[in-house]
Amino acid sequence: MEERQALAAFGALSQETRLRILRLLVVAGPEGLASGVIADQAEVPASNVSFHIKELERAGLVASRRESRSILYSVDFEALNGLVRFLMEDCCAGQIGLCVDVDRAVMCGNT
């Protein structure tokens, strides 16, 4: 994952409302959710959901597809995985063992 995208992704995750939206989408799975549903569940005005969804899309964390009248938004799990790996590389760089806690089943195999 490129730094540019990682910066955008971190920015996207650094906002309460957006994190809440992302979590709803993670739980919803590949099926995704319509923005009206998101607005209801997150208790946020529709225009606001649009604003934040756009941000999540710009960051490459969320994809959309039309389904009849609704547009369904879903997490790009590939991108989320890429972000985890990006973070781990920064975390591990020359310091594996300092940051990774193998006992808790979080492993970094890079380098």
Place this chain on the structure above:
Amino acid sequence: MEERQALAAFGALSQETRLRILRLLVVAGPEGLASGVIADQAEVPASNVSFHIKELERAGLVASRRESRSILYSVDFEALNGLVRFLMEDCCAGQIGLCVDVDRAVMCGNT
């Protein structure tokens, strides 16, 4: 890791200058770096480094200790590890296998 801290940490990582500083500190290891050294290496004015370091500290990602005239800043690897785990939990929640790519040696043992 609490959501509050994770939000702050993501925010801290979402800024180019801060990410650069964090990487310098990751490479430097537990020993840490003085802010003057950071300013030189990152090519950023000293006041700016102070500003961003404060942000990284507030996010709990960086710790400091005095060493003679200088103050040495170092990464809190524990916190960085916690952030990776936080991200994985969001990423995995009910969807293990969709997001985690075991072949590339990134594993999530939660749940």
Place this chain on the structure above:
DNA sequence: CTTTCGATTCTACATTTGTAGGATTGTTGA
């Protein structure tokens, strides 16, 4: 004690971000 030097704080400013009501667009079912 005083000078030096590393680091922060102050200040001012431009830019970006977040919020939300209302208007608009566009798809679908009647």
Place this chain on the structure above:
DNA sequence: TCAACAATCCTACAAATGTAGAATCGAAAG
């Protein structure tokens, strides 16, 4: 075709963020 409905766009505004020079603070060396 047209009424309904979902979602975005427009707008205005408040708040937070990022930048950097200048002033200040504080520890340590002499």
